[in-house]
Amino acid sequence: MTLPPTTGANSSQTPAAVSTSHLASAVLLFPTFLVGVVGNGLYLWVLGLKMRRSVTTLWFLHLMSSLLLLTLLIPFFIVSLLMGLHWVFGMVLRKLLNTCISVGMFSSVFHLTLTNHPNWSRNHRTVPRAGKLVVGMWLASFGLSPPYLAFRETQVVDGGRIICINNYALSGDWNRAKMQELGRWVNVAIFMVRFLLGFLLPFCTMVGCYVRLGLKMKEKKLAQTKKPFKVMVAAVVSFFLGWLPYHLHHGLKLSKKEMPELVMGALFVIYTFTSCFNACFTPILYLFVGEKFWQVFRTSLLTLVKSSFC
Numbered sequence: 001m002t003l004p005p006t007t008g009a010n011s012s013q014t015p016a017a018v019s020t021s022h023l024a025s026a027v028l029l030f031p032t033f034l035v036g037v038v039g040n041g042l043y044l045w046v047l048g049l050k051m052r053r054s055v056t057t058l059w060f061l062h063l064m065s066s067l068l069l070l071t072l073l074i075p076f077f078i079v080s081l082l083m084g085l086h087w088v089f090g091m092v093l094r095k096l097l098n099t100c101i102s103v104g105m106f107s108s109v110f111h112l113t114l115t116n117h118p119n120w121s122r123n124h125r126t127v128p129r130a131g132k133l134v135v136g137m138w139l140a141s142f143g144l145s146p147p148y149l150a151f152r153e154t155q156v157v158d159g160g161r162i163i164c165i166n167n168y169a170l171s172g173d174w175n176r177a178k179m180q181e182l183g184r185w186v187n188v189a190i191f192m193v194r195f196l197l198g199f200l201l202p203f204c205t206m207v208g209c210y211v212r213l214g215l216k217m218k219e220k221k222l223a224q225t226k227k228p229f230k231v232m233v234a235a236v237v238s239f240f241l242g243w244l245p246y247h248l249h250h251g252l253k254l255s256k257k258e259m260p261e262l263v264m265g266a267l268f269v270i271y272t273f274t275s276c277f278n279a280c281f282t283p284i285l286y287l288f289v290g291e292k293f294w295q296v297f298r299t300s301l302l303t304l305v306k307s308s309f310c
Contacts, residue, residue, distance in 0.1 A: 019084070021265035025272040026081040029074050032273070036071035036280025040064050043283050055130045059111060062134050066108035070279040073097055073104075080164075087162045091154040094164055098148040104279075105243075106141035106198055112239055113202040144197065147190055188254055195247050206236045234285050242278025245271035 043064040047057050076097055080087055087094060114137060153167045168183035168190070210233065249271045252259050 019265065021268050022081040022084065024269045026078050028269070028273045029078050029081070029276055032276045032280045033071060033074040033078070035284070036067070036074070036276070039280065039283040040068040040071055044068065053127055055127060058127060058130050058134065059114075062137075063108055063111045064283065066104045066111065067279045067282065069100060070104040070108075070276075073100060074276060084161075085163060087154055087164050094154055095149050095152050098152045099145045102145040102148045103138075103141045106144050107138055108279075109198050109202045109239070109243075110137040110140060112236065113205050144193070151186075151190075184254075191250055191254060195251070199243055199247050203236070203240055206239075210236070234282075238278050238282045238285060242274045242282075244274075246275045 044061065047061040047064065051057050076089060076093075079089075089097075111134070114133060150170070151166050151168050153165055154162050155165050156162055166183075166187065168186035169179040245267060249264070249267045252264065252267070
């Protein structure tokens, strides 16, 4: 969901010039935002006020809070996309928005990883202990977000157009070769940390835990309800499909070989939609996973959300 920095190559555009990829992304984001607010808000209402507090409901409550945080940021980017990436909200808000995106992304990933780890499940299946670990996950997410607060800036280019950039060298001298090289290495380091801690390691951990859990269930022939298990599997799959294009797009931008504009534009639309889909449509996916498809249409929303976790 982080918009790519605009380089001098397209700085001559006026705020009214909107590319096809930006327009397509904005069109996809608008209904996604509406669905996300309603879906995540419903979950927070039911999990926070209508259900008995347990480790599972506590986990989902904070996971939905992370997703809602990401959802509420979408309107700012819709406006920016429709103005050709002309940023009208100021540098302070630009920094805060990128920081909130980082916090929401890391916190949702960490909550997924924490809940699916077998040692955590065995040793911390009490609400007080789970609550302390949830607080730790939020603190870790905030701890990984300062770079986005420090490096994200705005720059005025020809025609008064304001673009967003990542000043990884923290220097006002944009054209010095030494500063550009320093900024590139800082950019690579931040990308690697985000990719490893925010995607690869959590995903591998979750897959490994599910394989181990599945083998144990098959070996011991456990006959417990599979609803929570299926909901967690859906969360992991949606996480993988939602965030892979995001990291792929930013990884390709680091390549010294310039990628075709058509490819990067298409990938931009894909990662914008999939990352927002992960934040906004995943709660609806849980309903269909937790219950049979047609039962969704025969059950009240309140009862349906409750039954998805029982």
